[in-house]
Amino acid sequence: MKKFLIFILLLLFVGLSATNIGYAQKPTGEPYVIGGIFPLTGYLSWLGEYKKKGSELKVELINEADGINGRPLKLVIYDDQSSPEQAAKIAQRLISKDKAIAMIGTASVPISGAVASLANKNSIPAIIGSGYEVNPEKDRFVFNTAHKTDFAVARPFQYFKEKGITKLALLMPIGSLGELGSTLARKYAPSYGITIVGEEKFDVKAPDVTAQLAKLKTLKPQALFSFCTGEPAALVARNMAQMNMNIPVLVSHGNANPGFLKLVSNVNVPIIVPAGRAAAPDAIPDSDPCKKVIAAFNKRHIAKFNEPANYYSAEMVDAIAIIAEVLKTTKGATGEKLRDGIENLKNFVGMQGIYNFSPSDHHGTVLNDMMVFEVKEGKLHMLLK
Amino acid sequence: MGEYSHLFQFFFSGITTGSIYALIAVSLVIVYRVSQLICFSQGEFFVFGALFMATLISKGVSLPLAFVISLFGSMAMGGFLQWLLIRRIQGSSIGNLIVMTIAIFLALRGLALIIWGRESYVVRPFTESQPITFMGASLQLQVFWIAGITVFVLLLIWFFFEKTMLGLAMRACAENPLGASLMGISVNRAAFFAWAWGAAIGAIAGMTICPLLFTQYTSGVMPMVKGFIAMSIGGLSSIMGSVIAGLMLGLVESYTIGLISSKFSDAIVFTLLILVLLIRPSGLFNSQR
Numbered sequence: 001m002k003k004f005l006i007f008i009l010l011l012l013f014v015g016l017s018a019t020n021i022g023y024a025q026k027p028t029g030e031p032y033v034i035g036g037i038f039p040l041t042g043y044l045s046w047l048g049e050y051k052k053k054g055s056e057l058k059v060e061l062i063n064e065a066d067g068i069n070g071r072p073l074k075l076v077i078y079d080d081q082s083s084p085e086q087a088a089k090i091a092q093r094l095i096s097k098d099k100a101i102a103m104i105g106t107a108s109v110p111i112s113g114a115v116a117s118l119a120n121k122n123s124i125p126a127i128i129g130s131g132y133e134v135n136p137e138k139d140r141f142v143f144n145t146a147h148k149t150d151f152a153v154a155r156p157f158q159y160f161k162e163k164g165i166t167k168l169a170l171l172m173p174i175g176s177l178g179e180l181g182s183t184l185a186r187k188y189a190p191s192y193g194i195t196i197v198g199e200e201k202f203d204v205k206a207p208d209v210t211a212q213l214a215k216l217k218t219l220k221p222q223a224l225f226s227f228c229t230g231e232p233a234a235l236v237a238r239n240m241a242q243m244n245m246n247i248p249v250l251v252s253h254g255n256a257n258p259g260f261l262k263l264v265s266n267v268n269v270p271i272i273v274p275a276g277r278a279a280a281p282d283a284i285p286d287s288d289p290c291k292k293v294i295a296a297f298n299k300r301h302i303a304k305f306n307e308p309a310n311y312y313s314a315e316m317v318d319a320i321a322i323i324a325e326v327l328k329t330t331k332g333a334t335g336e337k338l339r340d341g342i343e344n345l346k347n348f349v350g351m352q353g354i355y356n357f358s359p360s361d362h363h364g365t366v367l368n369d370m371m372v373f374e375v376k377e378g379k380l381h382m383l384l385k
Numbered sequence: 386m387g388e389y390s391h392l393f394q395f396f397f398s399g400i401t402t403g404s405i406y407a408l409i410a411v412s413l414v415i416v417y418r419v420s421q422l423i424c425f426s427q428g429e430f431f432v433f434g435a436l437f438m439a440t441l442i443s444k445g446v447s448l449p450l451a452f453v454i455s456l457f458g459s460m461a462m463g464g465f466l467q468w469l470l471i472r473r474i475q476g477s478s479i480g481n482l483i484v485m486t487i488a489i490f491l492a493l494r495g496l497a498l499i500i501w502g503r504e505s506y507v508v509r510p511f512t513e514s515q516p517i518t519f520m521g522a523s524l525q526l527q528v529f530w531i532a533g534i535t536v537f538v539l540l541l542i543w544f545f546f547e548k549t550m551l552g553l554a555m556r557a558c559a560e561n562p563l564g565a566s567l568m569g570i571s572v573n574r575a576a577f578f579a580w581a582w583g584a585a586i587g588a589i590a591g592m593t594i595c596p597l598l599f600t601q602y603t604s605g606v607m608p609m610v611k612g613f614i615a616m617s618i619g620g621l622s623s624i625m626g627s628v629i630a631g632l633m634l635g636l637v638e639s640y641t642i643g644l645i646s647s648k649f650s651d652a653i654v655f656t657l658l659i660l661v662l663l664i665r666p667s668g669l670f671n672s673q674r
Binding site for chain 2: 200202212217218230235
């Protein structure tokens with residue numbers, strides 16, 4: 001009897017193990033290859049690492065859930081070295097050698113431009129995540145999950161309007177980013193009843209901007225806009241605090257990252273940072289459908305990387321999710337079919353917002369998907385939902 | 386007086402940046418006086434001093450102790466680099482030596498990237514307090530530390546070069562290397578100490594200034610360029626000249642930004658340098674040649 005019981009237990013054990021193997025089995029079909037182009041070295045490497053982590057985990061989660069109709073996703077990642085030339089070489093390799101059905105990645109406008117031209121030429125969809133403005137007439141195969149740069153100016157201006165701020169001073173870094181910030185500020189200011197009272201420039205390597213601030217202070221602005229990222233933005237805020245210039249300072253949406261928050265943790269001026277929901281998930285109301293998506297992904301991200309996903313990784317997580325969603329319903333993953341599938345994707349809830357693509361809109365997100373935050377004690381607090 | 390407060394703010398801003406340029410210029414002059422060499426790696430001693438001190442403080446070392454350890458560490462690094470690399474090619478052309486200092490600059494920058502990564506480091510001010518307000522303009526207390534330490538360093542340099550045997554020997558090496566070596570003075574030893582001194586002063590500049598900046602591995606370029614301009618305007622081997630030129634440079638930049646436009650600040654500084662080089666090539670304060 002004892003032997004019989006042991007035999008039964010053994011049978012049960014084997015049976016259960018076999019069942020477990022069955023559930024844990026990965027999707028078996030031929031993988032869909034997606035190319036990842038990320039700046040893992042070079043000046044944009046801090047962004048590339050976030051994007052790589054997010055997209056890798058998203059692919060892992062999709063494959064855990066049986067892939068796309070039984071076929072796994074395979075993410076082939078290359079380093080673009082923060083260079084458009086290298087990104088172009090990689091894109092070509094992904095298309096011709098790795099047979100990627102779609103590409104994701106990039107982190108700057110010039111790099112995105114290089115990848116976009118190859119995507120269009122080879123009719124392979126590319127979902128990028130940068131300030132690159134997609135023109136669907138020209139960029140037939142290019143999509144962008146990053147919020148439009150215009151949103152990073154228009155949304156905070158909307159907040160300024162709500163707060164009765166009408167006099168704005170500009171302190172822009174010398175270079176293309178500063179020029180862009182200045183142009184956008186002047187474009188949107190009239191729509192929100194804002195007057196630009198003055199503009200000064202500064203070198204991003206300068207150790208002090210108090211002279212520029214003193215000049216602007218005489219114009220009595222109610223807020224300051226400095227379209228820069230990282231140390232220069234932190235320096236502007238710190239010099240303002242040192243001069244008791246206690247007015248809000250709006251900086252670029254590139255600052256929604258832990259490094260910047262650490263730099264300004266002891267700075268006592270209101271620092272306004274526009275960013276997506278993923279930058280501060282706790283600040284999102286429960287009624288927001290994106291909250292659930294962000295919370296579920298963050299749980300796994302924290303378990304794997306010991307940190308939550310952020311505004312930049314969210315762009316690539318959404319890129320993978322969009323491709324996976326379209327693949328589910330597309331027969332034969334040709335570039336044209338995928339492109340058409342993405343263009344027809346409506347009300348798709350991602351981490352960056354609710355996407356509604358169309359042949360004339362390859363961004364999919366809207367102004368209200370950009371949130372406005374204030375930095376308080378090293379954390380982002382939502383000001384405008 | 387409120388309407389004139391920005392004029393005072395321009396002055397304070399100029400003094401703040403000018404002090405930074407002055408200290409770096411002094412460290413360049415020290416090496417130049419002894420070895421007739423402009424050390425283009427000087428900005429990296431600025432970075433190493435600041436980042437090493439920031440790391441020590443983050444590990445719980447007190448600020449004064451971290452300052453002293455970084456100071457001697459940088460001093461040792463400067464002397465070591467002179468012994469390891471410069472001494473080997475001492476007899477070759479000045480062009481070779483300058484290229485070597487550029488190579489050292491690039492190597493140290495790469496090393497800093499490996500050690501500290503791309504992150505920026507913040508060090509708390511030596512005295513934590515609200516900025517001083519004067520006539521509506523505010524001045525950070527750290528600027529007093531920078532000024533005080535600059536004065537202390539200048540006194541120390543004066544004492545060293547005027548009152549100590551080693552200092553006198555170093556001066557002799559600068560003025561007549563052959564004569565000095567015939568008198569039994571080791572030119573190599575003098576150059577070794579000049580590099581150690583230069584590195585230490587570069588590091589002092591980095592350490593005193595870093596509470597005003599966000600220091601990272603690339604932060605050495607700007608002080609090096611502006612320090613070099615100050616040194617050129619002041620006179621390549623004049624310590625006081627480089628201090629005055631450094632402060633002047635900071636003030637010119639600040640008042641240009643404030644009264645004309647920030648677009649012209651660099652253009653005016655470089656125009657000033659070109660004018661000085663054309664009218665008085667040996668520098669405004671160089672009486673030696």
